[in-house]
Amino acid sequence: MIFQRSIKNEVSTVGVGLHSGEKVRIVLKPAKENSGIIFKRIDIGIPVEIRIEPKAVKETRLSSTIGKGKFKISTVEHLMSALSASGIDNIIIEVAGSEIPIMDGSSIAFIYLINSAVICEQSEFKKFAVIKDVIKVEEDEKFAKFEPYNGFLVDFTIDFPHPAFKEENSHVEIDFFKDSYVNDISRARTFGFMQEVEYLRSNGLARGGSLDNAIVLDEYKILNDEGLRYSDEFVRHKILDAIGDLYMIGMPIIGKFTAYKSGHELNNKLLRLMLKEKTKWAIEYLDLGSEKTASLASDYLRDKGNFKNKNLEVAQ
Numbered sequence: 001m002i003f004q005r006s007i008k009n010e011v012s013t014v015g016v017g018l019h020s021g022e023k024v025r026i027v028l029k030p031a032k033e034n035s036g037i038i039f040k041r042i043d044i045g046i047p048v049e050i051r052i053e054p055k056a057v058k059e060t061r062l063s064s065t066i067g068k069g070k071f072k073i074s075t076v077e078h079l080m081s082a083l084s085a086s087g088i089d090n091i092i093i094e095v096a097g098s099e100i101p102i103m104d105g106s107s108i109a110f111i112y113l114i115n116s117a118v119i120c121e122q123s124e125f126k127k128f129a130v131i132k133d134v135i136k137v138e139e140d141e142k143f144a145k146f147e148p149y150n151g152f153l154v155d156f157t158i159d160f161p162h163p164a165f166k167e168e169n170s171h172v173e174i175d176f177f178k179d180s181y182v183n184d185i186s187r188a189r190t191f192g193f194m195q196e197v198e199y200l201r202s203n204g205l206a207r208g209g210s211l212d213n214a215i216v217l218d219e220y221k222i223l224n225d226e227g228l229r230y231s232d233e234f235v236r237h238k239i240l241d242a243i244g245d246l247y248m249i250g251m252p253i254i255g256k257f258t259a260y261k262s263g264h265e266l267n268n269k270l271l272r273l274m275l276k277e278k279t280k281w282a283i284e285y286l287d288l289g290s291e292k293t294a295s296l297a298s299d300y301l302r303d304k305g306n307f308k309n310k311n312l313e314v315a316q
Contacts, residue, residue, distance in 0.1 A: 001125050001126075001285060001286070001287050001288065001289075001290065002125065002126045002285070002286045002287075002297055002300065002301065003121040003122055003123070003124065003125060003126055004033055004089040004090060004121070004122040004123075004124045004126045004127075005086075005087050005088050005089050005115075005119055005120065005121055005122065005126070006030050006031050006032075006033075006088065006089065006090040006091055006119075006120060006122055007028060007029075007030050007088070007091060007114070007118060007119055007120065007208050008030060008117065008118035008119070008120045009030070009117055009118055010027055010029045010030070010117070011023070011027070011028050011113055011114075011116050011117045012025060012026060012027040012028070012107070013026060013101070013113050014026075014101070015099075015101025015102060015103045015109070016101055016102060016213070017075075017097060017098070017099040017101055017102065017103040017208050018075055018099065018101075018207040018208045018209055018213070019062070019074065019075075019099060019208065020097070020098065020099060021208035022097060022208070024095065024096060024097035024099060024100070024101045025095075025096045025097075026079075026091055026093055026094065026095050026096070026100060026101065027093070027094040028091055028092070028113065028114065028117065029091070029093075029094065029098070030090075030091070030092070030094040030120075031090035031091050031092045031124045032090060032122075033090060033123055033124040034090070034124055035090045036051055036052055036089070036090060036250050037051070037052040037080070037083060037088070037089075037090070037091055037093070037247075037250065038050065038051050038052070038091070038092045038093065039052070039066060039073050039076065039093045039095060040092060040093065040094045040095065041071050041073060041095055041098075042094045042095065042096055043095070043096045043097055043098075044071065045093075047131035048068055048069070048071045049068075050066050050067065050071075050073065051194035052066070052070045052080070052247075052248055052250055053248060053249075053250060054248050054249060054268060054271035054272050054274075054275060055272070055275075056068075056248070057248060057264075057268045057275050058072060059072070059074070060077070060263070060265035060268055061264075061265075062074075062075075063075040063076070063099075063264065064076050064077040064080070064241075064244065064264045064268070071098075072098060073095055073098060073099060073100065074098060074099040074100070075099045075100045075102065076100050076244070077240075077241050077244030077245055077264065078091075078100070078102075078103070078106065078107045078110060078240065078241075078244060079093070079107070079110045079244070080243075080244035080245070080247045080248065081107045081110075081185075081240050081241070081243045081244030081247065082107040082110035082111045082113075082114055082186070082244075082249065083110075083114065084243050084244065084246075084247035084252070085107070085111065085113045085176075085181040085182065085185075085186065085189060085243070085303070085304075086111065086115070086119065086304065087119075087126075087252075087304040088114065088119070089097070089122075089126060089127075089250075089251070090122065094170070095115065095145060102190070102208060102209070102214075104189065104212065104213050104214045104215065105189035105190040105212075105213040105214045105237075106187050106188055106189045106190075106237070106240065106243075107185075107186050107240055108182075108186045108187050109123075111182060111186050124208075125263060125285045126251070126252070126285070126286070127250075127251040127283050127284075127285065128210065128251055128252050128253070128254050128282045128283070128284050128286060129182070129249055129251050129252070129254065129255075129281055129282075129283060130158070130254045130255065130281060130283075131146045131147060131148050131149070131254065131255025131256070131276075131280070131281050132148060132279075132280055132281055132282060133147075133148070133281075134146065134147045134280070135140075135147075135270065135274050135277055135280050135281070136230075136270075136271045136275055137266055137269045137273055138290040139266055139269075141260070141261065142260060142261040142262055142263075142266055143258075143260050143262070143266075144257070144258070144259045144260075144266045144267060144269075144270045145257070145258050145259075145263040145270070145272065146253070146255045146256065146257055146274065146280075147255060147256045147258070148255055148256070149254070149255050149256035150178050150254070150296060151175045151176070151177035151178065151254065151296070151299060152175065152176045152252065152253055152254060152255065152257075153174070153175045153255075153256040153257070154172075154173070154174055154175075154176065154239050154242065154256075154257050154259075155171075155172075155173045155256065155257070155258040156171070156172055156173075156233060156235055156238055156239050156242065156257075156258075156259045156262075156263070157170055157171045157235070157257070157259070157260045158170050158235045158238055158261060159260075159261055160172075160234070161226070162193075162217065162219075163220055163221065164217055164220075164221055164222050165234060169231050169232035169234070170232070170234075170235055171232075171233065171235065172232055172235050172236055172239060173254070174239065174302065176243075177296065177299035177300050177302070177303075178299055178302070179303070180303050181243075182303070184236070185213060185236055185239055185240050185243070186238070186240070187229050187230070188229065188233045188234075188236035188240050188255060189213070189214060189215050189229065189233065189237055190212055190213075190214050190215070190232060190237055190241075190268065191214060191215035191216070191217065191233075191234055191237060192209070192216060192217070193216075193217050193218075194218045194219075194223070195219075196215065206301070208242055211223060211224050211225075212244035215233065215234070216230070219227055236261075238259075238263075241263075241264065241267075242257065242259060242262065242267055245264055245267035245268060245271075246267060246270075246271065248268065248271055249271055249274070251283070252300070254284075254296070255281075256259045257293075286300060288301075
């Protein structure tokens with residue numbers, strides 16, 4: 001069987017919040033089996049815990065923002081994306097601020113942070129959300145949907161009316177049970193337009209945004225001197241975001257996710273619809289010793305490491 005994972009020791013990092021411009025420290029700590037992913041605000045009088053689930057998402061305008069009562073934590077999607085890619089089921093994330101640091105605008109810093117800890121397998125089986133039938137949400141010309149597939153296939157298309165967005169680089173299809181998240185997605189940075197950045201700053205937002213942590217475009221071109229990390233970096237970053245948004249379900253998904261011009265809001269609406277349409281998916285387990293699921297289980301573990309990896313141990 002494939003077992004749940006956490007980390008064995010705490011690790012931490014400091015970065016700048018995209019909107020506040022303030023330094024934020026986060027600490028990743030071990031968590032028990034079946035506890036899930038828990039964010040904990042520790043910069044307030046009495047710490048507040050927010051357990052990840054689709055309904056924990058309170059705002060989606062500029063990022064995925066989770067909350068409980070009046071307390072919120074924004075820009076969680078890049079860290080959530082890295083946790084999904086690393087196969088982490090249970091973890092506590094202490095945050096000394098109202099947002100997760102933006103780092104370089106991608107998820108690679110969080111991949112490194114997680115891998116700097118000792119990742120351990122736990123005693124409970126890992127749960128997988130297996131899509132059995134089509135689940136779809138639409139909004140104007142945008143849509144996002146799940147359908148059955150033996151893996152986790154993401155098919156994403158973007159469409160921005162801007163000279164820097166080439167039609168041939170607007171679509172990516174990738175199966176994360178076969179391809180590498182770290183190589184193909186993790187370094188893709190967030191992006192924005194100069195006129196939007198100026199508007200946000202005039203309203204007290206994007207104070208921490210810069211060419212060091214985002215791809216910035218004016219009306220005609222990319223302003224970053226180094227250019228793009230991938231020729232299709234824009235759509236790859238939208239996939240990075242989507243993986244983080246979809247991991248709000250709290251378990252890996254087995255199925256195909258197709259999106260056209262989708263973003264945080266539509267991704268979350270799809271998960272909320274999924275919770276309602278309970279007959280269209282099921283929680284299942286993958287067994288390496290079963291003829292039925294051995295191949296799929298092996299594919300899943302290929303990009304997640306195994307006991308030959310020095311950073312993966314069995315929890316004591």
